[in-house]
Amino acid sequence: MGWMAREVGRALLLLWLASLAAFAVIRAMPADPAVITLLAFNLPVSDASVAALHHQWGLDRPLHEQYLRWLGDFLGGDWRRSFRTGEPILTEFGARLPVSLTIGLGGLGLAILLAVPLAEAAARRPHGWADHALDALTLGAQAVPAFWIASVLIWIFAVEFAWLRPLAGPTVERMILPIVIVALTGVGPLAAVYRAGMNEVGRSHYYQVALGKGGDPPTTLVRHGRRYAAMGLAAALTAEASWVIGGTAVVEVVFGLPGISHFLVESLAARDYFVVQAYLMVAVAWMVAVALTAQIVRHLLDPRERSRPNRSA
């Protein structure tokens, strides 16, 4: 169990570093949130009113004291209130996180559902249509910006054929296109890893033996390659899952969805210190949690991991 304690320790260290970075970066922003807030409410910007807001938000204290107090409050579940909306940040995040998670995880799930059959079809017939489609999707994921796809899809579905109301309908209806876009960008990379696993099995001795027993090549490949390829897919999923929070920012903004990344973009303009800090903490915590889970799962599944006594560093 020593290794698990060490991994958790490393995760906590990363989170602490993130809290420092979040605090430092946001304080380095030049504009003053108090001035922005006063202007937003059409209140006179005087030294006295700015000082009063600073005092109310605790910004008049020394920086180290501000940081320690904020960290203490944050860990205790008091994430402070937003300067902009006046609501408790924890409540805001609670309402918005499901939207972001639905888009991110829904897109990821859809991507897996599409990637596995596509990759198997590609592995069955090298140079077949599925193989080429997969290449195109992989390249497309790296070359086509999501907001461009979003514009095209909005145009097709909302304007030309009016099948959906992606900007004005109920939230569920508005989330369909974003999920499809997230899935489209994930399919290529996931399927490519799966196919690479299949191809590797195609070069293995046990596959040759299975063929020697009289199997039909494509079917045998898929039957014997599935498990091995799934291992690679699981590893690739870790990377894809780690950006579920934060990776959907542009889609949320384009579709005007009330997710947490959209909230961040709005809050940045208002220099909403505690929102930005909380957001970065949530994003990093999510990634660390995904990586940690993957680490533990792999450790439990793969005996080779356990027999390796001293992992470097």
Added chain:
Amino acid sequence: MSHHLPSCVTRRLWLLPAIGVAALAAAVWQPHSPEAIALGLRHAGPSLVHPLGTDHLGRDLLSRLMVGGARTALVVALVSASWVAIGTFMGLAAAALRGPFSAALLRVAEFFAVLPSLLAAIVVTSIIGLGPVSAGLALGLAGWGPFALLTYGLARRGLTEPYVLAARALGGSSPSLLRRHVWPAMWETQLSYLGTKLGRVAIAYAALAFLGLGADTARADWGAMMYEYRLFALDHPLLIIAPGTALMALCVALRVAIGGDNGERVPATSGDLASAVARAVEVQDVKGYSHAHGAGAGMAGADRPAI
């Protein structure tokens, strides 16, 4: 794994200087001033004078595309330079050093792998303003972590190769071993990694400009153009198709220039493994890099840019 990889990867490195020269030329010369407004010429169609037509303010679309391309290329250059410089230095240093120094370097690299670099860039550019230099430095400085972890994994693996052990037995010091025996065997894998990432860097910059926090909207950035022109997409589709196509073309060119070629599929050593491996490495992979860099590599998905 790493060093027997690239034999069948078709790389067209000559494309890189070609892209660079094209970007420089586009920065220096445009047929018209990209900012010259001519309200009498609003939404003019393609002609000899304006090969791609003009936008809603009568500005020449081709000139704006050229400036935007030069700015995007500058971002990509800055990001690759900082990733290669910082990532290689930190990765090799962590591999050469032992004990707490190495561990400390790795923790820092892990942090910069976990830090969502697009978000960091959004924050930084909304502070100091969005331009190719600020965006390039923000994306570069926030995103070098995975590159350093990859370098570290490759170097650690390289240091255990028999020929490197032999060189060490002959009295070679760690720095010279890394330089003369380890690095020559790993730079191609580093390059493949860059090849899978640089297109995404260009897209990340477009996304930053599209979101427009801290952006000077008069500047001709492809992302900003797509944002500005989206209102006219129905009546004048070229306005939105042109910057999108240009961005895709740049991404594909970068990918073809240094990335693994998707087209190769020799069953014995299939060509697209380059990308799969680069990806799997980033993901802390199936094949054992994980032992070299532990949890951090698993967090390396962070540099995935704009969705």
